[in-house]
Amino acid sequence: MRWSFTLGTFMGTAVRIHVTFLLFLAWIGLVAWQRGGAEAAGNSVLFISAIFLCVLLHEFGHILTARRFGIVSPEVTLLPIGGVADMESMPQKPWQELLIAVAGPAVNVVIAGALLAISGAFNLHEAAQIANPSVSILERLAATNLLLAVFNMIPAFPMDGGRVLRAALAMWLGQLKATRIAAGIGQGFALLLGFAGLFGNPMLLFIALFVFMAAAGEAQMTTMAEAARGLPVVDAMENRIATISRGASVSEAIDILLATSQDDFPVVDPSGRPAGLLSRAEIVDALRDSDPGAPVAPFARKDMTVIGAHETIDAALPALNGGDPVGVVDADGRLVGLLTRQSLAEIMMIREARPDWRLPHRERVS
Numbered sequence: 555m556r557w558s559f560t561l562g563t564f565m566g567t568a569v570r571i572h573v574t575f576l577l578f579l580a581w582i583g584l585v586a587w588q589r590g591g592a593e594a595a596g597n598s599v600l601f602i603s604a605i606f607l608c609v610l611l612h613e614f615g616h617i618l619t620a621r622r623f624g625i626v627s628p629e630v631t632l633l634p635i636g637g638v639a640d641m642e643s644m645p646q647k648p649w650q651e652l653l654i655a656v657a658g659p660a661v662n663v664v665i666a667g668a669l670l671a672i673s674g675a676f677n678l679h680e681a682a683q684i685a686n687p688s689v690s691i692l693e694r695l696a697a698t699n700l701l702l703a704v705f706n707m708i709p710a711f712p713m714d715g716g717r718v719l720r721a722a723l724a725m726w727l728g729q730l731k732a733t734r735i736a737a738g739i740g741q742g743f744a745l746l747l748g749f750a751g752l753f754g755n756p757m758l759l760f761i762a763l764f765v766f767m768a769a770a771g772e773a774q775m776t777t778m779a780e781a782a783r784g785l786p787v788v789d790a791m792e793n794r795i796a797t798i799s800r801g802a803s804v805s806e807a808i809d810i811l812l813a814t815s816q817d818d819f820p821v822v823d824p825s826g827r828p829a830g831l832l833s834r835a836e837i838v839d840a841l842r843d844s845d846p847g848a849p850v851a852p853f854a855r856k857d858m859t860v861i862g863a864h865e866t867i868d869a870a871l872p873a874l875n876g877g878d879p880v881g882v883v884d885a886d887g888r889l890v891g892l893l894t895r896q897s898l899a900e901i902m903m904i905r906e907a908r909p910d911w912r913l914p915h916r917e918r919v920s
Contacts, residue, residue, distance in 0.1 A: 791891030830854030
């Protein structure tokens with residue numbers, strides 16, 4: 555995510571923190587300082603930081619369980635509303651998703667049990683007063699972890715309970731229909747949460763917006779994945795694309811940009827192999843920052859994802875979900891097409907209208 559920085563790496567996953575989280579901590583400290591001075595501010599910031607450490611451990615419950623099924627999470631980011639683990643793919647089997655979803659709340663339950671064992675006593679009435687600094691921090695933290703476990707198990711997608719619901723439904727209804735039902739319930743929950751937020755709690759409005767958008771995004775991604783499942787790349791790629799030679803000047807790149815409405819332009823070497831990627835904005839930046847006769851190649855991104863023409867679209871989905879186009883290459887590594895979210899969306903519309911659709915007339919690339 556933008557506006558976030560890495561704190562460190564734990565068990566192969568980068569732990570990142572978003573700047574809005576630091577602003578949130580500063581706001582918590584300021585409010586507490588106005589009410590009770592520096593000591594109150596320090597205690598409040600410490601308590602909130604401890605909660606988010608538990609949230610981080612919750613996310614690693616998901617991450618480490620997913621890793622058992624070969625799913626890697628390169629990073630996890632802390633936000634004011636919680637943690638977000640970036641998984642490179644989703645589990646293919648419903649029972650795997652169920653275990654991954656349950657692992658997070660299970661970590662919170664374990665943490666609560668450990669804290670209760672350390673404190674030696676637990677007063678439910680006092681522990682429920684999470685904002686009361688006079689109550690033991692261990693008791694409040696234990697109560698908070700129990701609350702996190704219960705809240706996350708609400709069957710509203712994309713929370714953990716919603717994922718459990720989708721996994722259970724998918725065993726009988728299939729992934730696509732299960733996702734639509736779980737996402738619909740999640741968006742309905744978000745509307746109720748947003749309505750409650752109108753009566754004095756702006757944070758609920760923020761959470762509701764996040765849940766609503768995340769549920770819609772997950773449903774769209776699942777629909778895309780189901781539509782693309784098993785579909786050859788050659789059937790969905792754009793093969794009439796404009797490319798930019800690695801030795802082209804900025805002026806030549808501008809001429810190519812003006813001649814087409816294409817959003818991204820592969821940079822190719824003399825043999826036709828991809829050597830980078832230039833967006834329209836990057837070409838304009840090159841014109842602004844350099845001479846028109848200067849080479850445009852230094853402004854290209856070097857990490858363009860490529861896929862073989864004989865492969866299926868499933869392999870390209872992680873890159874496409876990240877927003878980047880994917881280059882399609884033949885057996886010799888030469889660029890023969892480009893796969894974009896737009897082209898995939900068009901395939902989705904066509905396959906929804908005609909599920910048996912194929913392109914037998916399109917020439918196959920070996």
